[in-house]
Amino acid sequence: MIEGVSRWVISMSCPFIFLFGLSGCSTEGNLGMITRISANVSNFLHMGQAYEEQGPVKGRVCHYHILLIRFGDSDISVALDDALADGGSDAIMQTTTSKWFAGLPLPLIRSLFDVSCTTVTGTAIKVMTSNSAASP
Numbered sequence: 569m570i571e572g573v574s575r576w577v578i579s580m581s582c583p584f585i586f587l588f589g590l591s592g593c594s595t596e597g598n599l600g601m602i603t604r605i606s607a608n609v610s611n612f613l614h615m616g617q618a619y620e621e622q623g624p625v626k627g628r629v630c631h632y633h634i635l636l637i638r639f640g641d642s643d644i645s646v647a648l649d650d651a652l653a654d655g656g657s658d659a660i661m662q663t664t665t666s667k668w669f670a671g672l673p674l675p676l677i678r679s680l681f682d683v684s685c686t687t688v689t690g691t692a693i694k695v696m697t698s699n700s701a702a703s704p
Contacts, residue, residue, distance in 0.1 A: 627651025
């Protein structure tokens with residue numbers, strides 16, 4: 569009887585141990601502007617080059633570790649590319665970035681499972697070239 573009760577207690581407590589053992593954190597920050605590496609930012613900033621607002625965008629990318637094997641990429645540059653993938657925009661103004669992490673740490677192994685996601689939101693802009701700024 570006692571053995572059956574102890575098995576029941578162990579089987580019922582395993583999901584709670586897993587959930588409470590899962591540790592996580594998140595961060596959030598604001599930036600004035602974030603640009604693609606291919607954008608000519610110096611002309612835009614120093615010459616007062618015109619730009620066109622393309623509207624709100626959001627990009628989200630995640631990476632996972634399962635028994636130290638990594639899947640995906642959660643770099644901010646990849647999240648920026650995801651946000652700007654559709655419109656051909658060059659940058660995001662009034663940017664909010666957030667990073668979320670959760671994992672199940674083990675004493676001898678760095679992590680049995682963890683996930684990390686990066687999100688970038690803001691207003692997409694397209695820098696106008698001198699040819700496109702002159703045309704009506």
